[in-house]
Amino acid sequence: MIYRFCLSVLAVLVGAAITGGAASAHPHVWITVKSELVYAPDGSVTGVRHAWTFDDMFSVFALQGLDSKKKGEYTREELAPLADVNVTSLKEYDFFTYAKANGGKLEFNDPQAGYYLDYNTKESVLTLFFTLPLKAPVKAKDLSLEVYDREYFVDFSFAEKDPVKLVGAPAQCKLSVARPQEMGAALSQQLSQLGPNQRDPSLTVGAEFANKILVKCP
Amino acid sequence: MSVKPVVGGRPVVHFALVIAALAGLMLVAGALDAALAQGGPFGAPRAQAPAPPMGGVLGWIFAKQAEFYRQFSSLIRAAKADGSAAWGLFGLSFLYGVFHAAGPGHGKAVISSYMVANEETWGRGVVLSFASALLQALVAVVLVGIAAALLNATAATMKRAVDLIEILSYSLIILIGVRLLWVKGRVFLTTLRTLHRPAAVGAAVTPAHSPHGHGHHDHQHDHAHDHAHAHDHGHAHADHDHDHHQHCDGHAHDHAHHHHDHDDHASAWGHAHAPEPEELAGPGGWKRGLSAIVAVGLRPCSGAILVLVFALAQGLFWTGVVSTFIMGLGTAITVAAIATIAVFAKSWAKRFADTRSGYGMLVMRGIEAGAALVIIGFGVLLLTGYMVSERMVGL
Numbered sequence: 183m184i185y186r187f188c189l190s191v192l193a194v195l196v197g198a199a200i201t202g203g204a205a206s207a208h209p210h211v212w213i214t215v216k217s218e219l220v221y222a223p224d225g226s227v228t229g230v231r232h233a234w235t236f237d238d239m240f241s242v243f244a245l246q247g248l249d250s251k252k253k254g255e256y257t258r259e260e261l262a263p264l265a266d267v268n269v270t271s272l273k274e275y276d277f278f279t280y281a282k283a284n285g286g287k288l289e290f291n292d293p294q295a296g297y298y299l300d301y302n303t304k305e306s307v308l309t310l311f312f313t314l315p316l317k318a319p320v321k322a323k324d325l326s327l328e329v330y331d332r333e334y335f336v337d338f339s340f341a342e343k344d345p346v347k348l349v350g351a352p353a354q355c356k357l358s359v360a361r362p363q364e365m366g367a368a369l370s371q372q373l374s375q376l377g378p379n380q381r382d383p384s385l386t387v388g389a390e391f392a393n394k395i396l397v398k399c400p
Numbered sequence: 401m402s403v404k405p406v407v408g409g410r411p412v413v414h415f416a417l418v419i420a421a422l423a424g425l426m427l428v429a430g431a432l433d434a435a436l437a438q439g440g441p442f443g444a445p446r447a448q449a450p451a452p453p454m455g456g457v458l459g460w461i462f463a464k465q466a467e468f469y470r471q472f473s474s475l476i477r478a479a480k481a482d483g484s485a486a487w488g489l490f491g492l493s494f495l496y497g498v499f500h501a502a503g504p505g506h507g508k509a510v511i512s513s514y515m516v517a518n519e520e521t522w523g524r525g526v527v528l529s530f531a532s533a534l535l536q537a538l539v540a541v542v543l544v545g546i547a548a549a550l551l552n553a554t555a556a557t558m559k560r561a562v563d564l565i566e567i568l569s570y571s572l573i574i575l576i577g578v579r580l581l582w583v584k585g586r587v588f589l590t591t592l593r594t595l596h597r598p599a600a601v602g603a604a605v606t607p608a609h610s611p612h613g614h615g616h617h618d619h620q621h622d623h624a625h626d627h628a629h630a631h632d633h634g635h636a637h638a639d640h641d642h643d644h645h646q647h648c649d650g651h652a653h654d655h656a657h658h659h660h661d662h663d664d665h666a667s668a669w670g671h672a673h674a675p676e677p678e679e680l681a682g683p684g685g686w687k688r689g690l691s692a693i694v695a696v697g698l699r700p701c702s703g704a705i706l707v708l709v710f711a712l713a714q715g716l717f718w719t720g721v722v723s724t725f726i727m728g729l730g731t732a733i734t735v736a737a738i739a740t741i742a743v744f745a746k747s748w749a750k751r752f753a754d755t756r757s758g759y760g761m762l763v764m765r766g767i768e769a770g771a772a773l774v775i776i777g778f779g780v781l782l783l784t785g786y787m788v789s790e791r792m793v794g795l
Contacts, residue, residue: 208466208500210702239473243709247554267556337466 209337212237215329216341219397221350222319229290229315230279230327231349235341241308245301254303261299261308268310269297277314278331278338283322290314327395340393348397355399465499468492472707480714486722493707493723497533497730500703501738507532507696508735509778510573512742514692517580517771525739528689530732535697536704537728539565541721543700544708549717558705565698570783572695577775584772588765595762701727 218231236244244264250256272278273292281288297312327346329338340346345359471492478485501508511532515525543561547553704724711720746767753760781787 208462208469210469210706212470237470237473239706239710242473242713243706244555246548246709246713247552247557334462 209331209335211240211336213336213338214341215338215393216345216347217327217329217395218347218349219325219327219351219395220313221348221352223350224321225352225399226319226321227283227316227325228319229313230281231311231313232277232279232329233309233311235302235307235309238306241301241306244308256301258298258300261301264308265297265299265310268299269293269312275331277312278329278336279314280328280330281316281326283320283325285324288320289317291317321399322397323399325397325399327397329393338393345393346395351397352399355397358396358398360394360396461499461502465496465502468496468499469703472496473710476707476711476714476716476719479719480716486719489719489723490726493726494730496703497727497732498734499730500701500727501533501731501734507536507731508738510576510696510775511692511735511739513771513774513778514576514580515739515742516746517584517768517775520743522740522743524689525743526736528692529736529739530729531689531693532697533728533732533735534725535693536700536731537724539698540700540704540708540724544705544712545717545721548709548712555709558709562700562702562705565700567783569695569698570779572691572698572779574776574779574783576691576695577772577777577779580772581769581776584765584769588762588769591762591765595759701731703727 214235216233216235219227220229220231222228245256248256248260248264250260269292277290277293279290281290291314293312293314297310300309300311301307302309329340331338340359340361346357348355348357472489475485475489475492479489508529511525511528514520514528520528543558543565547558547561704727707727708717708720708724711717711723746764749767750760750764753763778787
C-alpha cells in the first residue's frame with residue numbers, strides 16, 4: 183500500500199519530469215563549417231579562419247527585409263549590417279569555437295575587422311567569413327579545435343570536402359578530423375542511468391559528439 | 401480494487417507527506433537544473449554542460465524533429481514548382497508538430513502543472529491544449545503576416561517582437577502561478593490546521609475493504625472529509641473565480657450540492673469524468689482557462705516563423721499559413737496527451753490519498769500548491785533567461 187501510494191506520487195512526478203525536465207531543443211540553424219588554422223612563420227598558431235555556411239531556410243530568414251539593388255542578389259556591402267549583427271551575436275556564445283593546446287584552453291580575441299557575408303544566389307545560402315585571433319600565439323605539439331553549440335540550437339558540422347586546412351604550418355604537422363560519432367552502447371547505457379536532469383561530470387557528451395580537429399606537430 | 405486494511409496508518413501518511421514535500425522540491429530543483437544545463441544565453445555564465453540528451457527515446461524525438469524540420473525548405477521549394485507537393489508539406493507539418501511538442505517548449509510544462517494544480521478535467525485539458533496551440537500558430541501567422549509580408553520588416557525586428565511577446569508570456573505565467581499558489585496555498589494551510597483538530601484525527605480511519613471500487617469510498621469519506629468540505633465552501637464564496645477549481649476532494653461534495661444527487665459521486669472522482677457544459681461555459685469556466693491559453697499560446701514557435709518567412713520568400717505565404725496551423729494541430733495532440741497523463745496521474749494518486757483520510761487530502765493539497773510553485777518557477781526561469789525553451793537565433 184505504501185509502495186503503491188509512493189508509486190502514485192511518483193507517477194505525478196514522472197509526468198511533470200517529462201513535461202519540465204526535457205528542456206532541450208532541436209536546432210533551428212544548420213551551419214556547415216570550413217576552417218583554417220593560421221600559422222606564423224615561427225610555427226606558432228595565431229588564429230582560426232572560419233567560413234560558415236548557413237542552411238537555406240535560415241539564410242532566407244536572415245535576409246528578410248534587407249534591401250538590395252538587384253532582386254534576389256546581395257553584395258557584400260549590402261550584407262555588411264547583417265554581418266555586424268552576426269558577429270556581435272556570436273560574441274555571446276564565444277563563437278562556438280573551443281581550442282586547446284598542450285592540454286590547456288586557448289583564449290580568442292574578438293574577430294578582426296574584415297569579416298563579411300557572401301550570398302550564393304544559386305543555392306540561396308549565406309556564408310560568414312571571419313577570423314578569430316588567439317590572444318597569444320602558441321606553439322603546440324597537440325592542438326584541438328572544436329566547433330559546437332552546447333545548447334544545440336545551432337547544428338554545426340564540418341564540410342564534407344576540405345573541412346580544415348593548415349595555413350603556413352610546419353611540414354611535420356599532421357591533421358585529423360573527428361566527426362560526430364554514433365553513440366556507443368556503453369555510453370548510451372551510462373546516460374540512461376542518469377536522471378533526466380542529472381549530470382555526470384565524467385561524461386562529456388557535448389565534446390564527444392562535437393566536430394573536432396586534431397593537429398599534431400611532433 | 402482491493403484495499404488492505406492499514407494499521408498504524410499515520411506514520412505511513414507522514415511518510416507520504418514527506419515524499420510529497422520532497423516531490424515539490426525536486427520539481428523545482430529539476431527545473432532549475434535543467435535550466436542551468438541550458439545555460440544563460442544572455443551573458444550569464446554557462447555551466448560546463450554537455451550537449452542535449454542524444455540517446456534513448458528523447459534522443460530519437462530530437463533527431464526526428466530535426467530531420468522533419470530540415471525537410472521543410474525543400475518541400476516548400478517543391479510546392480512552388482508543383483502545387484500537389486503541398487500535401488507532402490502539410491503531412492510533414494503535422495508530424496513535426498507532434499514531435500516538436502514532445503521536445504522543448506514551456507507550453508506543455510505549464511499546462512500540465514496548471515492541470516495538476518487545478519484538478520482540471522481531462523476534457524478541459526484537451527481544450528486548453530488545442531486552444532493554446534492554435535493561438536500559438538495564429539500569433540506566428542499574424543506576426544509574419546504584418547511584420548514581414550506587409551511592413552517588410554527585417555529578421556532582427558521580428559526577433560525583437562518575439563522577445564517582447566516572450567516577456568509578456570512569461571510574466572503571465574508567473575502571474576498565473578502566483579494566483580494559483582495564493583488560492584492553493586491557503587487551502588493547503590487550512591487543511592493542515594483542520595487536521596490538527598481532534599475531531600479530524602478521530603476521523604482518520606481507513607476503510608477496510610471495498611470490492612466495488614470508488615463509489616464505496618465516497619460514502620466512507622464523506623464523513624472524514626467533512627471539515628475540508630466546509631472550508632472549501634468558505635473559499636468558494638470568498639473567491640468566486642476559483643470556486644470551480646476546488647475540485648480536489650471538495651469536488652465530489654460540490655457536485656453533490658449542485659445536483660442534489662448523490663449518484664453523481666462516481667463521475668466526480670476524476671476518471672471517466674467528461675467535461676460538463678456548466679464547467680466549461682459556466683462563470684469563470686472559460687475565463688480562468690483563458691489566462692493559461694494566452695500565457696502559453698502567446699509565444700510563437702520559432703520554427704513556424706522561419707517556415708512562414710521562407711514560404712513568403714517563395715511567394716507561398718498561404719501555403720505556409722496552412723502548414724503552420726497543421727503544425728499547431730500536431731502540437732496540440734501531443735500537449736493534450738501529456739496533459740492527460742498529468743491529470744490521470746493525479747487522479748490515480750488521489751485515489752490512494754483518499755483512502756488515507758484527511759492526511760491524504762493534505763497530500764493532494766500539497767501537490768496542488770507544489771504545482772503552482774512549479775508554474776512560478778518555470779515563469780521566473782524563463783523570464784530571467786536561465787531556461788531557454790526555444791531561441792530565436794539572431795545570428
